[in-house]
Amino acid sequence: MLRRARNPEGRMPLRAHLVELRNRMLVSGVAVLVMGVVGWVVYDPVIDELVRPIVAAGVVNDMDIELRFGSPTESFDMRVKLSLWIGLVGSSPIWLFQLWAFITPGLTRKERWYSIGFLSAAVPLFLAGVALAWFVLPNAFIFLTSLNPEEVGSLFDFSLYVGFVTRVALFFGVAFLLPVVMVALNLAGLVRGRTMLRAWRYAIVLSFVFAAIASPTPDIVVMFTLAGPMLGLYLVAVGVALVVDRRRDRRNALGGLDDDEASALEDDAYDVRPAAPLEPADGTPAGDEPARRAPRA
Template identity: 40%
Template sequence: MSLGEHLVEFRKRIFRAVLGILIGGVVGWLLSDQILVALSAPVSAITNSQGRTASLNFTDISEAFDLRLQIAITVGVVISSPIWLYQIWAFLVPGLTRREKQYAVGFVLTAVPLFLAGCAAGWYVLPHMVALLTAFAPSDTTAIISAQTYYSFVLKLVIAIGIAFVLPVLLVLLNFAGILSSKSILKSWRIAILVIILFTAIATPAADVFSMFLLAIPMIVLFYSAAFIAWLHDRRKAKKQEKFDSELVVP
């Protein structure tokens, strides 16, 4: 296609992706009440666990509307992800080779479930973090938490842990592309474990050792799984190279 045709194709894909996000946003707006109840559950539990008043506060006249709009957009992006991911894929596929297409499909099929699993893990440790962080306040005080700040905290936590679960898949993709060898991955295991521990220590409060290890263990397992898959790929690649070299030898 010419440059003009590419631009028309790009505009068409963008329009469909945005339309999907808008439709998903309407669904998110309708579900915002239930989502707010689920989000506020860890804060409400503070009253029972710590014996003091705790609540989400809307400190600005438009904060309640802004928060519902943020929730709607977030849910819209998540719900419509098959639509806009397909639009990106459909725009890029004509320019990819067969092998690159296979790598891309494999990456999407493994990265999406791992990302969702990471988000689920982040959601699981959320109540522990809320309870622990608010417990540092004196017992005779009231926990009044800004609703918008709290939502941003939850969103960043869940997405950060979700992305962390996808990183091992990126290592495998780099290995299959010939950029990173399995030896290089295994050689850096000490650094990888240290980074994982530091990340989980930051993502979860330092005093909450249980939640930290709850996140660190599956991430370490994923790292070694990625290294093992890369090792199998390098071994198969080496065998193919040996066979090819032997066929070049003239008897």
């Protein structure tokens, strides 16, 4: 079972954490395999799309480009690997949800709805990263093949070529998921928004380093194409974390209660208990005062 037992303190022993991690990884793995079967079925049209960038590069540079398998069994290995890659992309809503549910335990009711709403952006962000890689790859291959000497064609190993394309696409997709992970760590109480904001210099450097590693070419335009959206998403994640911290600090100031619970201050403000009667100055016990006559008109 993946559902946590209700715990008012939001704590779990280490063994329970490991069991939950195993179960969530199992669900994610099954989802990848199921979508991998779909990838096996749609293998041929996907291969046609993967080959299109390198074919376009050959047409633009007016050169012969060939893709070949190196061994008789390589075609089968390639079909299995590409099917699993399609399964990984296609099952992204499931394994992203499992990752989020494991990182963010013990949230209040409103924070759960808030996190689910932000999680709905994780899948589009991941797919947007993959789509951006697909936009960059044709220009990357045009640049790389243009470095060949004249009258010299290119012969590529098909497995290496497909592995290169899928690896770059996954790099771009994971880069777009980093803001979701940042917000998840903030909701879990591990990192505050101000801490993320103070690290903006490191964020800029790491974004460009990651973009330089993930970019298939040394072209500065391609590097900025990846680093720019990463920095924009980083700022969005910091803004969301600051809002969450403000709400959490306000709740802690009221006694650490949940958003849907009344605080002690609110209870005291509406206290309707009758006040104790005042004791007369002459020492007569309260409640034993003589009846007072009404003043004459």
